[in-house]
Amino acid sequence: MNVSSKPVRNGLSVDADREIRQQFAAELAVERTRLLYQGSRIPTLFMLLSGLASAVLMWNERQSVWLSGWLLTLVLLAVLRLIQVSAFNLALPSRQSKPHWRRMFLLGAAASGLTLAAGAIALVPADAFIQQAMVFGLIAAAILSASVAYAISLPAFLSFALPCLLPSVSYLLGSGHEMLRGWGLLAAILLVALMVVALQVNRLVQRSLLQRFHNLALIQHLEQAKLQSDGLNLELAHEIEQRRRAERELRQAHDELEQRVVQRTRERDAAGHALSESEERLGLALEASELGLWDWDLVTDEVHHSHLQEIFGIDPQEVTGVLSHLKPRLHPDDLPALRRALVEHMKGLTDGYQIEYRVRHADGHWVWVEDRGRGVDRDAEGRVVRMLGTRRDISHWKNREEEQRLSAMVFEAAHEGIVVLDTDYQVLAVNRAFSQLTGFRAEDLVGRLVNDIVGDRESRQRYSQIRQEFEVSGSWQGELISSRKNGELYPQWLQLNAVRDRQGQVIHIVGFFADLSARREAEERLRYLSQYDDLTGLANRSLFKERLHQAGERARQSGRSLALLHIDLDRFKLLNDSLGHEVADQLLRQMSRRLTQAVPEADTIARLSGDEFAVLLDSYVSLSSLARTASRLLAKLRVPMSVGGHELVVSASLGISLLPENAREISTLVSQAGMAMQHAKHLGGNTFQFFTDNLQACTVERLQLENQLRKGIEQGQLEVFYQPKLCLADDSINSAEALVRWRRPEQGLVSPGDFIGLAEETGLIGAIGEFVLRKACQQARDWQRQGLADLRVSVNISVHQLRKGNLTSLVRQVLDETGLPARLLELELTESQLLDNVENVITTFRQLRELGVKLAIDDFGTGYSSLSYLKRFPVDYVKIDQTFIRDLSVGGEDAAITRAIIAMAHSLELKVVAEGVETQAQMDFLKSQQCDEVQGYLISRPVEAQVFVELLKEQAATLWR
Numbered sequence: 001m002n003v004s005s006k007p008v009r010n011g012l013s014v015d016a017d018r019e020i021r022q023q024f025a026a027e028l029a030v031e032r033t034r035l036l037y038q039g040s041r042i043p044t045l046f047m048l049l050s051g052l053a054s055a056v057l058m059w060n061e062r063q064s065v066w067l068s069g070w071l072l073t074l075v076l077l078a079v080l081r082l083i084q085v086s087a088f089n090l091a092l093p094s095r096q097s098k099p100h101w102r103r104m105f106l107l108g109a110a111a112s113g114l115t116l117a118a119g120a121i122a123l124v125p126a127d128a129f130i131q132q133a134m135v136f137g138l139i140a141a142a143i144l145s146a147s148v149a150y151a152i153s154l155p156a157f158l159s160f161a162l163p164c165l166l167p168s169v170s171y172l173l174g175s176g177h178e179m180l181r182g183w184g185l186l187a188a189i190l191l192v193a194l195m196v197v198a199l200q201v202n203r204l205v206q207r208s209l210l211q212r213f214h215n216l217a218l219i220q221h222l223e224q225a226k227l228q229s230d231g232l233n234l235e236l237a238h239e240i241e242q243r244r245r246a247e248r249e250l251r252q253a254h255d256e257l258e259q260r261v262v263q264r265t266r267e268r269d270a271a272g273h274a275l276s277e278s279e280e281r282l283g284l285a286l287e288a289s290e291l292g293l294w295d296w297d298l299v300t301d302e303v304h305h306s307h308l309q310e311i312f313g314i315d316p317q318e319v320t321g322v323l324s325h326l327k328p329r330l331h332p333d334d335l336p337a338l339r340r341a342l343v344e345h346m347k348g349l350t351d352g353y354q355i356e357y358r359v360r361h362a363d364g365h366w367v368w369v370e371d372r373g374r375g376v377d378r379d380a381e382g383r384v385v386r387m388l389g390t391r392r393d394i395s396h397w398k399n400r401e402e403e404q405r406l407s408a409m410v411f412e413a414a415h416e417g418i419v420v421l422d423t424d425y426q427v428l429a430v431n432r433a434f435s436q437l438t439g440f441r442a443e444d445l446v447g448r449l450v451n452d453i454v455g456d457r458e459s460r461q462r463y464s465q466i467r468q469e470f471e472v473s474g475s476w477q478g479e480l481i482s483s484r485k486n487g488e489l490y491p492q493w494l495q496l497n498a499v500r501d502r503q504g505q506v507i508h509i510v511g512f513f514a515d516l517s518a519r520r521e522a523e524e525r526l527r528y529l530s531q532y533d534d535l536t537g538l539a540n541r542s543l544f545k546e547r548l549h550q551a552g553e554r555a556r557q558s559g560r561s562l563a564l565l566h567i568d569l570d571r572f573k574l575l576n577d578s579l580g581h582e583v584a585d586q587l588l589r590q591m592s593r594r595l596t597q598a599v600p601e602a603d604t605i606a607r608l609s610g611d612e613f614a615v616l617l618d619s620y621v622s623l624s625s626l627a628r629t630a631s632r633l634l635a636k637l638r639v640p641m642s643v644g645g646h647e648l649v650v651s652a653s654l655g656i657s658l659l660p661e662n663a664r665e666i667s668t669l670v671s672q673a674g675m676a677m678q679h680a681k682h683l684g685g686n687t688f689q690f691f692t693d694n695l696q697a698c699t700v701e702r703l704q705l706e707n708q709l710r711k712g713i714e715q716g717q718l719e720v721f722y723q724p725k726l727c728l729a730d731d732s733i734n735s736a737e738a739l740v741r742w743r744r745p746e747q748g749l750v751s752p753g754d755f756i757g758l759a760e761e762t763g764l765i766g767a768i769g770e771f772v773l774r775k776a777c778q779q780a781r782d783w784q785r786q787g788l789a790d791l792r793v794s795v796n797i798s799v800h801q802l803r804k805g806n807l808t809s810l811v812r813q814v815l816d817e818t819g820l821p822a823r824l825l826e827l828e829l830t831e832s833q834l835l836d837n838v839e840n841v842i843t844t845f846r847q848l849r850e851l852g853v854k855l856a857i858d859d860f861g862t863g864y865s866s867l868s869y870l871k872r873f874p875v876d877y878v879k880i881d882q883t884f885i886r887d888l889s890v891g892g893e894d895a896a897i898t899r900a901i902i903a904m905a906h907s908l909e910l911k912v913v914a915e916g917v918e919t920q921a922q923m924d925f926l927k928s929q930q931c932d933e934v935q936g937y938l939i940s941r942p943v944e945a946q947v948f949v950e951l952l953k954e955q956a957a958t959l960w961r
Contacts, residue, residue, distance in 0.1 A: 032153050033102050037088045043150075047112060048078040050139060073115050081108050109150060109160035116143065116164050143194070154199075161194055291390045294373070296322055298385050311369065311393045313362030331358035331366060338371075346375065346384045353387070356394065368398040421509040425450045425467065428508070437515045439485030459483075466496070474498045474506070479516065491516035533607040535585055536592035544606035544614055551603060551618050552666045555659060562659040563626055565615040565633070566673035567595075570651045570685035572611035583644035590641055591650070598636035599629065614673075623690070630654050630688040638686065651686035653677050658691075706762055708744070709755050713767055717743055720775045721942035724951060725794075725913060725935045728927045733955055735792035735826065737935060738776035739942045740768055765798045770810065772796070777818040777825060779945050784820070788952055792854065794826040802829070802840065808847040815851070822852030828879065830859045842872055849874045856913070860901060871908065878905040882916020882936070888925060895925065902929050 052071065088101055116139050143164055150156040169187045172180045292307030301321040308316045312329075319325040330338065334357035345353040353373040358366040373389020417434035421427060427445045435441050445453060454460050462480065470476040477495040484490065492513050499508040531543040539547065548564070555562040569591065576584040588611065595605050595613060603618040615633075620626050633654065640649045655676025659669050676691040683689070712718065722736040742750040759765040773795050780793040801807050815822055827848065829841070845855055856877035880901055884894045898914070905912045914926050917936030926934055940951060 033105065034088075036105055036150065036153055036156055037085045037101075041082065041085060044078045044081045044112075047116070048074055070115070070118065074112075077108065077112050077115060081112075084108065106156060106159040109156055110163045112160060112164075114163045114167070143190070157194075165190065165194075291392050294389055294391060296373075296387045296389075298387065305391075307391075311391065312359055312367060326359075329360045331360070334358055345373075353389065356398075367393055368395040370394045417513045417515075419445075419511045419513075421450065421511065423506055423509070425509070427453075434513075437484075437513075438482075444485075466494075470496050470498075470509075482513075491520060536589055536607050538592050538595075538613070539604055539606035541606065541608050544604060544608065544616070547604040547606075548616060548666055548670070551616055552659060552669075554618065560619050562669075563617040563620050564657050564659070564669050564673045565617070565630065565688075566608075566655040566657075566670075566677040567613040567615065567633075567637075568653050568677050568681060569611040569637075570653055570681070572650070575648070575650070576610075579644065579646060583646065586643045587641075587648065587650065590643065591637060594636050594639075595633070598633045626656060626690075627688070630656060634686065634688060653680040653685045654688035655680055656688060656690045706758055706764075709742070709759065709762075709764060712742055712744065713764065713771070717745070718768065718771055719743055719944070720772055720779070721944055722776075722779075722793075722948045723935055723942040724940050724948065725933045726939045727933055728923075728931060732789075733791075733939075733952060734789070735794060735933070736948060737794040737796075737828075737942075738772055738779075739796075740772050741942075760798060760800065763800065765800050766804065769796070769798050769801050773811070774814050774818070777814050777820045780824055781818045781820040783949070784824075786949075788949070790821075790824055791952075792824050792826050794828055794856065796828045796858065799829075802844060805840075807844055808851070811848060811853060812851060823854065826854040826856055826877065828856045828858040830857075838872075842874070845874050875910065877911050877913050877933075879913045879915055880931075885914050885916045885922055885926075885936070886918075888922050898926075899929055902931055906930070 084104060091101075143161070150160050165187055172183050172187060173185065175181060292305055292311055294303055294305035296303045301323050303320065303322050303326070305316060305319070308314050308319060312319075314329075327335075338355050338357050341350075341353055341355040344350050351374075353375075354371070356368060356370050359369055361367045369391050371389060371391045373387050375384035375386070376388050377384070377386035379385050417437045418431040419427060419434055420429040426447065426449050430440070430442050430445055440453075450463060451460055454463055459482075466476055466478075475495075475497050477493070480492045480494055481489055482492040493516055494511060494513040496509060496511050498506045499510055501507050531540060531546075532538065533540045551562055554560075572584070572587075575587065588607075592605075592607065592613075595615065599605065599615050599617075601617065602615045604614075604616040606614045606616075608614050617626075617629075620629075634652055637652050638649060640647055642648075655673045655678070657669050657672035657676060659666075672691040676689045680687050680689040719741045721739045721741050723739060724733040725735040725737065726732070727734045740752065740756075742752075742755055744750055756765070759768055776793045776795050780791055783791055797807065801810075811825070811827070814820075815825065848855060854877065855873075855875040856879055857873065857875055858879045859881040860878045878901065880898055884898050884901075887894050888898060902912045911932040913933040913935065914922075914931050915935050917923050917926065917934045917938045919938060922936075923934055923938060943951070
């Protein structure tokens with residue numbers, strides 16, 4: 001029996017109520033239209049009668065036409081309405097529901113209202129009260145009649161009342177007659193009253209219609225329900241009969257089921273007893289195997305497990321959910337693999353779930369767990385909802401696996417050869433290093449006895465002896481000569497150790513061996529390097545000293561003479577810096593071969609340091625033969641050679657000392673040869689010098705001078721003198737060159753030629769150059785403050801200052817400290833120094849030029865710079881060297897060179913300064929050639945700062961006179 005579950009309201013279901021409302025909503029609209037047409041006859045006739053009466057009351061000759069038209073319109077509207085009512089009544093109910101009937105009625109009502117309004121506005125006289133009262137009364141009566149009849153529908157009422165009253169009210173209220181305004185006010189009140197009445201009438205009609213239609217629908221629904229109830233009663237009677245028949249069959253089945261239940265109970269008791277015994281045995285087995293059981297409900301995430309305390313050290317009450325409690329304890333590196341194994345099993349890709357992962361123990365360490373399980377229950381869609389499984393702690397096995405893996409890794413990765421033997425000396429395993437060292441692969445040796453592998457008889461006897469010693473002591477080590485698979489012999493270091501079990505019985509023998517070939521070669525290499533130079537193959541300093549002492553002993557015993565030649569290559573550091581170390585090494589190797597070829601009679605040829613060599617001659621005939629040998633050696637070294645794509649000519653400086661003529665001790669002999677070599681280098685190089693007592697005195701004096709110079713710099717003994725420069729354009733002193741002087745307390749002024757070279761050799765030139773730069777800038781700034789003319793001061797720069805790389809920053813710092821404008825500072829660098837690292841000099845000059853400092857090339861014409869180099873240097877002045885000025889004559893070569901230098905410099909937009917001018921003829925010639933500036937003794941010697949000021953004042957006085 002089917003019973004509707006839909007809610008019921010007022011005896012009807014919601015759907016039935018909705019259908020009723022939809023049905024009578026349409027019928028209500030039709031009924032409204034029917035009532036409008038039925039109730040419109042009387043208002044139409046009343047309006048027609050009112051219009052006739054109003055026409056009679058307002059009739060006069062002047063308005064006859066308008067009244068006739070108005071009355072005719074009313075009659076026409078009334079006839080049309082009556083025809084419309086008759087047509088509606090004759091139409092079928094289905095046709096009456098069409099919306100055009102309603103629209104036609106509303107249109108007629110609006111036309112009627114406008115017609116009445118037109119009569120009230122246009123035809124009623126403005127000053128006849130009696131006529132106004134009667135006509136307005138008749139029209140109002142017609143309006144009341146129609147409004148009440150049309151109130152059934154608010155649209156119908158409004159379509160009649162608003163066109164009728166709104167224009168009339170507006171017209172009367174806006175009229176100039178006070179009486180008409182009164183009628184307008186009355187019409188407005190009438191409109192409001194009619195709207196109130198219409199709303200009330202519409203509400204009553206609406207309620208009445210709704211109630212009537214609802215009652216009709218309810219009656220209809222009750223009739224349908226009665227029919228349905230009769231049908232359901234018949235179905236119920238049929239169903240009761242079927243249930244009675246089913247109850248009889250059920251009683252019979254129940255009796256049979258009781259008999260089966262009794263039988264199944266007996267069987268279940270027996271099975272339960274067996275299951276209890278099985279569970280007991282399973283529990284004992286699980287206890288023995290240390291397996292923990294788990295039962296996981298994937299829907300609720302509940303899990304039941306055993307041995308959780310034993311495996312994880314966790315109270316089982318703390319872990320009731322896999323995802324909520326157990327998952328946070330898993331090692332993050334194992335989560336992806338665990339998730340993948342679970343997903344594959346749940347998708348049916350694997351028969352079971354098995355994974356090894358780590359879980360954090362309660363005390364903080366990680367426990368390795370082996371987890372096995374299987375899905376035992378799935379839902380209707382095939383998804384796993386329950387899983388059963390076991391887990392156990394496998395940390396011990398994991399640790400053993402890790403130890404075994406590390407042992408295997410160490411076994412294979414060891415650089416030493418390892419062989420594992422059993423107690424019968426049969427090979428069980430060899431590592432990779434063993435195969436690499438001996439050439440035997442593992443498959444060549446495994447399973448074979450050591451005696452079968454050893455080839456010759458002597459080796460077998462040796463291994464038999466080793467076996468006897470090993471069995472006595474349990475270990476053995478020593479050096480052997482063994483052979484590789486290809487028959488090559490090699491030295492081997494072998495160590496045998498016994499591996500014992502817990503009872504102390506030997507179960508394996510492990511042999512470690514190393515190939516000593518590389519060690520022997522390394523020892524030989526170290527022995528060679530300890531005595532010979534690796535680059536040149538010559539004897540090194542250590543072997544040279546040993547050979548020198550041996551030769552000295554032989555010389556003393558035999559009474560013969562011994563000669564030591566100390567050789568140093570000229571300008572080698574410049575070649576090393578400019579061409580690179582690789583080219584320099586090739587040069588040293590070729591020089592070493594030339595030394596060996598040039599002096600075949602030498603007892604020892606050694607390389608002492610970078611570019612210093614020594615030749616030891618155990619015996620010589622005479623000093624002249626030594627001189628010829630030295631000359632031949634220097635000539636051989638000076639022969640051009642090709643190194644790294646460069647053709648080089650390298651000379652050398654050579655010093656010779658003799659034993660016993662010059663020295664009695666070996667150490668003295670070495671130092672004397674060094675002194676002689678240094679003296680040869682001071683003479684310009686490419687020569688040799690014998691050691692003499694006078695040379696030693698000069699060397700000692702030079703050392704003393706160096707120490708005194710250092711002390712003089714520290715104690716402020718240096719002074720700066722200034723040599724004026726004369727501008728030939730106006731014969732005025734416009735600049736000065738700053739020159740350093742050393743005033744020693746006892747000796748007085750020291751010539752620059754006596755200490756500048758020494759300062760360059762010892763590196764003191766850097767400190768001297770910085771002192772002169774600061775002092776000159778400070779003095780020029782003082783002259784500027786004293787109101788003297790802006791004098792440009794020139795300072796010489798050494799190549800040592802350029803090589804340090806901080807010249808630009810030093811000049812910037814000094815200018816900032818002294819406040820001297822950069823344009824008043826001029827830096828001079830000799831032409832020969834420009835060729836020392838050209839690119840570095842150009843970069844530094846450009847930086848100085850950007851500061852505003854003036855730059856000059858000193859001693860121009862004495863170097864080897866080309867015109868292309870000169871164009872690249874950003875300089876302002878070129879100073880002609882005094883060697884060209886000293887012998888200057890009109891037709892001489894120096895005059896031609898000077899003239900060419902001036903013309904070339906001017907073509908490059910450079911100014912020319914001539915130094916060393918001592919005669920008026922020289923200055924006249926320079927002035928005729930348009931030289932820019934001159935300096936020399938003709939103008940003034942270098943003088944102190946105060947004397948230079950006096951010169952400036954004398955010049956100023958001369959100009960004023």
